Amino acid sequence: MEFRIEHIAGKTCRIWTCGHDGSVIYWGTARRDDNEETAVAELLKEMTKGKSWTLVAYEVEHWNQDFSPWAVPSVFGQEEFTGGAKETMDWLIDQCIPFVEGNLTTDCSARLIGGYSLAGLFSLFTFYESGEFNGVASCSGSLWYPGWKEYAQRQHAPERSVMYFSLGQKEEKTRNRKMAAVVLPLWTVSHVAQKLPVASGAEGADHGRVCGAGHWDFGDALSGTDHFHQRQDGEGGK
Numbered sequence: 001m002e003f004r005i006e007h008i009a010g011k012t013c014r015i016w017t018c019g020h021d022g023s024v025i026y027w028g029t030a031r032r033d034d035n036e037e038t039a040v041a042e043l044l045k046e047m048t049k050g051k052s053w054t055l056v057a058y059e060v061e062h063w064n065q066d067f068s069p070w071a072v073p074s075v076f077g078q079e080e081f082t083g084g085a086k087e088t089m090d091w092l093i094d095q096c097i098p099f100v101e102g103n104l105t106t107d108c109s110a111r112l113i114g115g116y117s118l119a120g121l122f123s124l125f126t127f128y129e130s131g132e133f134n135g136v137a138s139c140s141g142s143l144w145y146p147g148w149k150e151y152a153q154r155q156h157a158p159e160r161s162v163m164y165f166s167l168g169q170k171e172e173k174t175r176n177r178k179m180a181a182v183v184l185p186l187w188t189v190s191h192v193a194q195k196l197p198v199a200s201g202a203e204g205a206d207h208g209r210v211c212g213a214g215h216w217d218f219g220d221a222l223s224g225t226d227h228f229h230q231r232q233d234g235e236g237g238k
Contacts, residue, residue, distance in 0.1 A: 001045050003038075004104075009095040012059045016041035019052025021107040024100060026092060026133075027057045028067060028119035054105055058096060060088060067115075067122035072146045081145075089126045097132070110134040114164075118142045127163075128155040135162035 001018045014037055029037065037057040044055060060066035066088045068081035075081070092113075101108050112135045113123045120141030127136035143149075157163065 001041065003041070006099070008058075008099050009091060011091065011096070013096065013100075014057040014059075015100065015104065016044075016055045017104060018045055018048075018054070020105055021109065022052030022054070022105075023110040023112060024054045024056065024105060024108050025112045025114060026096070027055060027113075028088075028115035028122055029057050029059050030063050030119075031059050031061060054100065056096065056100055058092070063118060067118040069121065069125045069145070069151070070147065075144075075146070085122050085125055086129075088122065089130060092126065093130055093132055112137065112162075114139065116140055118145075121145055121148065124152070127161075128152075128157070131158060133161070134158075135164070137164040137166075139164075139166040141165070 001016055004015050004017075006013045006015060012031075016037075018041075027037070027040075037055070041055050044053065062082075062084070064079050065082040065084040067085055068083050069085040070081075071083035072081045097111070101111075111133050113126055113133045114120065114137030115123045116139045118141075120138035121143065123136050124138050124141060124143075127133050143152075
């Protein structure tokens with residue numbers, strides 16, 4: 001497995017390659033050290049059993065701005081969301097993907113996008129808006145985001161695409177009305193393979209959930225299996 005850091009049109013990308021073809025995963029992160037992504041890459045290597053892949057962890061500078069699909073007032077006492085997802089998506093499609101797939105891989109068999117929390121929401125938004133991805137992984141995605149339910153109900157995922165959702169038990173049961181509105185209307189999309197693992201804990205980073213998404217996407221999902229599966233605690237989450 002090879003590692004490199006690339007600065008692509010103003011954004012830092014930490015890139016792990018295992019072979020030079022196969023799937024490419026674009027994973028949104030905040031600015032931080034690469035310890036977590038390194039652990040994820042090592043686990044992906046172990047779990048994918050010799051398959052080729054590339055993991056691109058791209059950094060944004062302003063989390064609430066760069067990953068929010070539209071502007072809304074502050075939620076949960078955080079700074080307000082200013083709706084910069086379109087600019088981030090344009091950078092990803094026009095700058096990052098052409099560089100990575102034009103210089104670092106010889107054959108992209110499937111293009112995936114994913115992230116945690118607000119990055120998970122951004123991943124779904126980009127998956128719908130761009131039509132450039134074969135699959136999406138939303139790990140504890142911020143699906144409580146104001147207006148998201150109505151937006152998602154109007155969208156259609158590409159046929160034969162794959163969708164992976166990881167939702168913490170606390171997020172389902174919280175008394176906060178905004179978080180309790182997580183209803184995943186995306187389940188109703190036809191011709192899409194979907195999984196919803198239910199992991200212990202609430203929203204937050206977890207290597208196992210990232211690798212669960214990568215392992216599923218590389219396995220039955222990318223082989224074209226259409227089915228719905230709900231994984232309960234203890235079935236391979238953390």
